[in-house]
Amino acid sequence: MRLVVGFAIATGFVLLVSQSEAAAGADQGAQLAATCASCHRLDGHDKGIPPIIGLGEDRLTSAMLAYRASQSPSYIMHAIALSLSDEEIASVARYVAAQGRNPP
């Protein structure tokens, strides 16, 4: 059983890496991350706009919750965060954090 799980993990890993940063398919986190990509590069090359790649899932989640609570320092992020549910924030944070671990 452990081997089967391991194989599934390994297969998923390879496919995740082989897909581009835009890969979306049926993953909600990936589709939400497509919105992030309009301003934040997801390949670690952000300039001028604070990068989100490299931040862990917990930091991304708490940052989004803080943006949702206040429009300072960014009302752009405030507007984005206000439109997302808790589940959506968790989903996009998980996806973006995973991209950071395996930059294309």
Added chain:
Amino acid sequence: MKSWTRREFGCLTGAALLTALRPRMALGQAKARVVVIGGGIGGATVAKYLAASATTIDVTLVEPRQVYTTCFFSNLHLAGLRPLEQLTHGYEALTRQYGITVVHGSAEAIDPAAKTVTLNNGSTLGYDRLVVAPGIAFRDGALEGYDEAAMEIMPHAWNAGQQTRLLRQQLESMEDGGLFVLVAPPNPFRCPPAPYERASLVASYFQRRKPKAKILILDAKDSFNAQDLFQDAWNRHYPGMIEWLPAQFTGGVTAIDAKTRSVITAGATFKAAVANVIPAQMAGRLAQQAGLANRSGWCPVDPVTFESALQPGVHLVGDAIIGGDMPKSAFCANSQAKACAFAIAADLTGSARFPAHLFNTCYTYLAPDDAFSNAISFKPVDGKLKSVISFVSKVEESSEVRRQAARAAEGWYDAFTHDVFG
């Protein structure tokens, strides 16, 4: 053996799940074919995200140009702050990284019954789904005398590229003390703050090189987007240089005389040293020919899938669409394109659907180190796209906040164009 943390496990099994949910198509079955017409921001984004969403979708992008020059940031070129080459993007990455077939041709006709697109070379492309991103066209006869020949004398520079270069050359060769006349179009038009950003950035250029020059904006409207922010900035940065005349003062611009480089309103004729005439707009020609536009000249769509309200099976994104509060901006086109791509992918592959999130974010320059921004989120309500949350910069913001916005805008350009073309 490495021990997986809960989070790593969750992430990676998530990826495995993604794979499991990807298209269920039997081996040997033909791929679904999506043709995207128009390689601007909306079209290129749809093509990229469709191709990245599912390996079982074959994407063809039809675009006559070899490269695309962004209209956003082209006002920086007019001010001499950014070479046009830095605003120009190719389609190579879309082919190399996402396997998109890019056909450099012009779509001449759509046959929705046969599901084919005819190109200008006579060839046809068959499709299962079609996305049309035709952008804008200028309304014929909206301004008497403003024809194709007049555009070479008094450029619109509203499709970036050669027209932008021409207007920049005219501004460079204009004598100090000359009058620059900018004709601003009626609503709705592409990028509501852009004519006024243009006036601001041309003023910054004049201030550096031709301090006696004047700018006159002859508007088809009586008010404009973010008017308080612009007028505050004009007083602060360029006192006495920019004059804005609304339609209620002039009666509106009625005609153009390219020979004398004059702009004619109901009450007066203004002779310009350089004139930038931005005419009234409508959805691009193909949308008109294919019956995708209604009497307004724009294209109504379903606000969830961006499928045409007039032609089932054909989707539209970008400046050509109407139906609610979304302005005609590159960011909106990009946002709509992603929603459209995911909706088509879900339909074609049977994969899960999630609620789309639609946004507009906009950075607008008032001076090279002074920019303002706004953010709006939208959702479908009663068949239209309704603005839900909206924030815009305030007049009283500090100069440091504005400087930071100007720097953020540069970062945004880099990330955004990478998102579309990279």
